[in-house]
Amino acid sequence: MFKHIKSDIRAVFDNDPAARSRFEVVFTYAGLHAIWAHRTAHSFYKRRWFTLARIVSQISRFMTGVEIHPGAVIGSRLFIDHGMGIVIGETCEIGDDVIIYQGVTLGGTGKEKGKRHPTVGNNVVIGSGAKVLGSFRIGDNSNIGSNAVVLREVPNNSTVVGNPGRVVKRNGERVSDRLDHTKMPDPLIDSLKFLQKEIEELRERMGTEDNQKQEQRRLESQQYIGDYEI
Template identity: 45%
Template sequence: MRIIEDIKVGLQRDPATNSALELFLTSPGLHAIWIYRVAHVLWKWKFRILSRMLSNWAKFWTSIEIHPGAVIGRRFVIDHGVGVVIGETAIIGDDVLMYHGVTLGGKTLDPVKRHPTVGDRVTLGAGSKLIGNIVIGNDCAVGANAVVTKNMPAGTVAVGFNARLLNLIGDEFYVI
């Protein structure tokens, strides 16, 4: 049964939680995942407005936004959760651990696939941003606040971000 599996994996990955009852009653990540699953079924049954309403209700109560069109595997854990955003065409594999502030976002208006695909056994650090139709391979890790816009081969780690400085003085913009 998935509820029991969710509680077991939540206890394994959250050392601050002392009991199954505590996790069941107080984990916004767990609540967001459970509500997402109901909304996802409604989405697949083409009850799109109802599924989006349920998703928005979950966002209000948990501060976690999971689009009901996203596809999420088993044993998915969101630790702390506030500020998590998972876009409509995102795909998340099994045994993924996600910390607060993670975004699986799009960068195009392509209605088909515009969000990341995350493999199995991936850890997404706090504040990390995965943007666009990219693939994060199995057994990867993304460090806190890393920005990933390119595919990651299996077993790799992403850290940092590639910011560019632009001169905003005068009429011309150029890279410094």
């Protein structure tokens, strides 16, 4: 237990440049408090003291804004930065040296039994607001972009962005130029561009039809004049 406490504090200093002292970290970092409360709740959960485990997790949720189900398995040196709104499901498994930012959900997609939450590998960074939903693995050394919605397995050494989440980098090489975590797609702008294209096509079609009608009237006029002359 004390070994975990020491490594958890060290993880804060390794990942947060705002951390100034051990006293400050121990008494003011809600993410750290949530992890420690979960380790206690998880120990009760493994003893099948489910109600007591849930009581501890609910008190932690109220105090820290981080909801971790007692059944979740968490590795060493997890760092939760600004943890408000984080939800971690019952069958979720998290590896070592993982960083999770605020608003992240590691959840399921339905009411199925058994393993229904994601497995997160080692050295993974999950950006704020990201949703990882389903029973699959996030590979080691991967990055999940802010507000990404990940619904399928992510290979090792990958970067995922967008909704739905797509791998844009793997092993340091770009996979696709269609998505960039600094230029997230905007559905409203895409819809407006589509409408603008439709309007331009309609205008072009109407202009073509008007030109055809004018040409037809001109030909009919010429024919009438020619008949009159005859």
